[in-house]
Amino acid sequence: MNDREDVFDEYEMLRDAFRGEDFGYVNSVHEESNEQASKLLYNVNNVGEPIYPGNIKYTQLKFVTRLLHWKNHNNCSDKVFDELLLLLGDVFPEGHKLPFNYYGVKKMVKKLNLGYKKIHAYENDCMLFYGDDKDLENCKYCELSRYKYATNGGSDIILRKILKFFKITHHLQRLYISTHTAQHMKYHKNKIVTAGVLSHPADGEKWKEFDKNYPDFAADIHNVSLGLATDGFPLYSNTTSTVYSVWLVVLLVYNLPHTMSMKDPYMFMTLLVPGPNDPGRNLNVYLRPLIYELISLWQVGVQTYDASTKTNFMMRATLLWTISDFPGMGMVRGWSTHGKMACHVCMGEVKSKQLPHSRKSNIYRLHMGFRDKRRRSRRKGRIVRNMCAGITFPPPGKPHSKERVDGFGDSHNWTHITSFFDLPYWDSLYCVIVSIICTRRKM
Structure with missing residues (x-):
């Protein structure tokens, strides 16, 4: 291009x-x-x-x-x-x-x-200097300063790391302020429904169950349903360059027609996490500003103007699901996708074996009968929360990245409890990515 x-x-x-x-x-x-x-x-x-x-x-x-x-x-x-x-x-x-x-x-x-808003972070991914911690001078976990001296050897001090946060609220309000997109934002309710045909995410079982559980939210056609996608990418394509990658968190608007929701103008980047390496399970730390905003959009909402009807309304929003590749899912969900218990659906119920001449695990003896069991294995958030209730996880940050909790790799593969559970409705959602099934032979 x-x-x-x-x-x-x-x-x-x-x-x-x-x-x-x-x-x-x-x-x-x-x-x-x-x-x-x-x-x-x-x-x-x-x-x-x-x-x-x-x-x-x-x-x-x-x-x-x-x-x-x-x-x-x-x-x-x-x-x-x-x-x-x-x-x-x-x-x-x-x-x-x-x-x-x-x-x-x-x-x-x-x-x-x-x-965007610049949020100070500690370079070991321990914490953000945000909210109640915005005025702290030192990390709560490492007790080291949020600043460091410039590389030129002078007396100047610079921030160790900066998270860039793009508020999703402004993007959603602009979609309604334009008459071109305000009409499309109501497509999920006004579309023609064909029995037995899945033409939009709103036709899916998960969306319908959410509407049933939260009828007050579903009753207002203006309320927004979102999906979250996340992945990392290297900044430099030259093989001689220093390896450096950043991590993106993007929100997708599923009120729009399926022909629009996955197009560039309607995919909004909300977090840009700097490198040089991926944050691993510490992505949980960087999600905090977005979680706070999503909680506010759910509980309170924001006054918005609908240009198509020339009216003001209180817009609310919800996050229905997350999208990521298999390694990224371990960072987002909290269940490690490595080792003998990598499958997030069966969670160790299917026998796994480590190949003798490599460090890869192989899941074998899969049979047709387990396909029927997959549906029962889609655990809701409240069940996952209860599974993690008795586990003591290590503090966030790279210094603790090698620490494992009791039972890891034997009875469970949990590495952390995701901050999505702070969302008031997350307990009622299924905490798996259905598109990734455990019929894959290698993990």
């Missing part, structure tokens, strides 16, 4: 969320938009104006987005970027909308709620 295609995809995401023709204030509205939505609409209309009078190709938003992509792709410093903006400002006609420096560009993007 070339540079122009990369930028086009980024702009398409913004355009879908902020279609200029869908905004504006008219006298025929049924209800005035709330203060937050009105402010966002005003800012969006401003950045939708031409970059300079008479330019029909670039709006302010589109041109600045292209410049930011160029800055990132070419590793341009802030100083050089400021000089470029000044040069372009001298060339453009009077009345142009181009900011004069990088600070002005960041202010413009911030008004659109497209930024």
